[in-house]
Amino acid sequence: MAKSWVNSAERIGADLHLELSGSGGRRAALIDALRAAVRSGRLAPGTRLPPYRSLAADLGVARNTVADAYAELVAEGWLTARQGSGTRVAERARPLRAQPVRHAVKGPVTAPPRARAPRHDLRQGTPDASAFPRAAWLASYRRALQQAPDEVFGPGDPAGRVELREALTEYLARVRGVRTAPDRIVICSGFAHGLRLLFGQGGGGPLRGPLAVESYGLGFHRELLRTAGVRTVPLPVDEHGARVEELTKERAVLLTPAHQFPTGGPLHAERRTAVIDWARAQGGVVLEDDYDGEFRYDRKPVGALQGLDPERVILLGSVSKSLSPALRLGWMVLPERYVEGVLTAKGEREAWASVLDQLSLADLIVSGSYDRHVRRMRQRYRSRRDRLVAALAARAPHIEVTGVAAGLHAVLRLPPGTERSALKAATWQGVALDGLAAFRHPEAETAATADQDGLVVGYATPSEAAFGAALEALCEVLPPDGSAECLPPDERSHSPART
Missing domain, CATH: 3.90.1150.10 (Aspartate Aminotransferase, domain 1)
Structure with missing residues (x-):
């Protein structure tokens, strides 16, 4: 292909020289030429590129070829496209200076460019993290430390400090509609720790697989279960949450009923009752991940599923969303038949959650600072x-x-x-x-x-x-409107049909 000069001074203020070469086709050649011009600094950040129709006419190529090239470079971050502003060189697409890398034999070589660290x-x-209530936490920590009995500084109870379990019993009943007692609550370091205690390594916990899970969820949790020897069976998810009617012979199901993760929306009322009926009929159990139940905006509060049947639902919660994941504090609200098995899996002493942090959280809740x-x-x-x-x-x-x-x-x-x-x-x-x-x-x-x-x-x-x-x-x-072709916004209304 020959060198091509594009005279679009009325749109970008200067001539644009592009050299289209190579055997990969005109679209690939145009992408390479534009990328090289941006990388080298010949096209400075903020430079407005010609409309794709004008550039296509100057280069003698199809308009869709230019449109596709622009779209690819927008996707890669070299260009930006905005309604009324046209297609421009991205502000962050500055020339990357090659860094010399020492080589044992061949001497300095050029390091390849890398994507920037997230800003x-x-x-x-x-x-x-900047919103952590430092003053309130410090005040609660001081009170907890001053009032703590001497036994606090000895081996910890694997169930967790009774002060925190009592505070959680009242708080969860008031805010989430949970029905429980302090001796049904076991403190853990978070949701993942709770799963490990329930299923154990190689089946050491009180629960066994297979476990039905929502078809959308955290891969980290699925991997944790897989490592423990638990097979997970996906349940389809729609706008009403998990389709629990498709549960079959599984003996346990893991749900996010208050706010399905990550697609959003609460589990529909009919499905809430249906999954409880399933658990009763199958002799099974529902694991309720109550990961962000406190944060509701445009709807009436949705109570915890556990309130419908405390003997068929295990509720797992933590302060990871409300305070900070750095605290490593969570809880399990258990049916009576699972308490002993969880404590056995946890061991004779508290090995995960700091006792002083437990007492501080209890004070934060009782004092009203947490609310x-x-x-x-x-x-x-x-x-x-x-x-x-x-x-x-x-x-x-x-x-x-x-x-x-x-x-x-x-x-x-x-x-x-x-x-x-x-x-x-x-x-x-x-x-x-x-x-x-x-x-x-x-x-x-x-x-x-x-x-x-x-x-x-x-x-x-x-x-x-x-x-x-x-x-x-x-x-x-974000992709522009009509992004099946990802046309520049200022040209979208004139888009020709694809052939």
């Missing part, structure tokens, strides 16, 4: 949720946002086939987030949601000061 963390799973903190964070996270929804409505109205009535994350439904390119663009733009496909059970069959693309956006992690910039960066990496 904006929009991954799900963690609260705003005040949760209410304050509920307001903050609701405000962030509203800002996210408003930003998407203004910048990407074609993107459907779901799962926002509660919790600390939202799901952005993407056009089919765009999830991977959006994640790739996010990486290059310094935005850390998760794709919906990463949470899908590997054995899940194609169902109502199984073939949909999406992004799981956690809006709790950034600090207040950083959240605005994180939202701006997120909007930059």
